[in-house]
Amino acid sequence: MAMNFGFKLCPSSALNLDKIDTSLYDKLVEMEPDARICMACGSCSATCTASQFSGMSVRKVLLDIQRGKEKEAAAMLRNCMLCGKCTMVCPRGINTRHLILSLCRIYDNKEEQK
């Protein structure tokens, strides 16, 4: 039985980029090539209506997918109301609303395949 020292070990948040699964990001880039031009400025997150209530952030969703954290990205996507404000402020002109819909489509296909 593990000994209790009165404090615990936190798992490391370090990522090994050689070992993560980036298939979801690759699919997204195939459907939405604009995903590549995001510079992670965070304007989408700053303007997001759902953000202050639920922590929704398109920037974080993209980052999570790039890092292979599919579950975290899916959980965050559920908070999007598809209002499209993020699309209006994106300095790179990315249709973020469409990007989110495409992502949802990929997730739905994955669910169906299971």
Next chain:
Amino acid sequence: MIYQGKQKIWSDYQKEIPADHWFYARSCIRQNFFPASETHFLKIGRELLGKDICDNEHHTTCGGISYHSDTIPQETAMTIVARQFAIMTECGYKNIAPSCITSFGNYTEILETWREFPELEAKVREMLWKSCRKEFEIPEHVAHTSDIMYTWRNEIAEKAKFRLINKETGEPLRVVEHIGCHYSKMFPHKGVGGAEYPCVLSGMVNSWGGQVIDYPERRHCCGFGFRQYLVKANRGYSISNTHKKFESMEPYKPDMIITNCPGCPYFLDRWQYVIAEMEGRTYGENGFGIPVFTYEEVAGLVLGYDPWDLGLQLHQVAVEPLLDKIGIEYDPKAKYLGLNEKDIMKPGLPENLRCF
């Protein structure tokens, strides 16, 4: 890049380290954690290499441990350090060699502060006079004792009886070098190689035959971090840092770790036991841990000193597998015999970490 250009850039990363005449400032915690390390620094310096090193009984802690634990203000630490300088001046020395990385960082930080704010130096001189009736001169050179050992590395290599080589395979031992954060992360120009390429330990390892291994978290903190450890509620943060380092270095199969800080060898050594008991995870071969040494202990080993005289029985992680690899002879029965063969008692063995 052309070779001359490279040499010019590298020269910016060097510091001047006088070869001789040092006032030795002991560490307050190293003598408890690794009791023979400081003694062997003096032994190697004085007896083997014939250097002049002053070890004065009147000096105290530098106050760095309290300063970094937020229990004393910097002016108090400054007055303590001023007293050390006063003793150095009284003994007739101009160069100070702290044995502790935090002392080295503390002295450097204080000297830099005085350079920027001379009025603070004047205030500390007044406080020292009022409290101790002492006066001091600013040291000409401050070098950590690992800096000095670095300058001795080739002389030690010439006199070495063993090299950091696996005697069975003939391959160099794979060595992780871990440099204390207060060495050059605060003032990069005060360390050999700066903060980016500190070579104080890798230079020793290369001279003594080992192979330094590079791994992703090489420059990460050992996890001690003073307050992170001293406050029990924060110890999970401390051990998680150490865990991160071990997880990162394990795939490179290191044979040993060499360090130059008082806290780092202690925590890298003892946390291996805690991680093993918490998670059942060990990082060495066959259920052992990765042995962790101070640079004085490694110098002592290559020079052929008795491992038990070097205090290696006080390590948590068993050092015997490494001694066998190098081919150093030792008497297992003498491991827990102290001075005059006094029985210092055998500690209880951990459940998950293999020890002797």
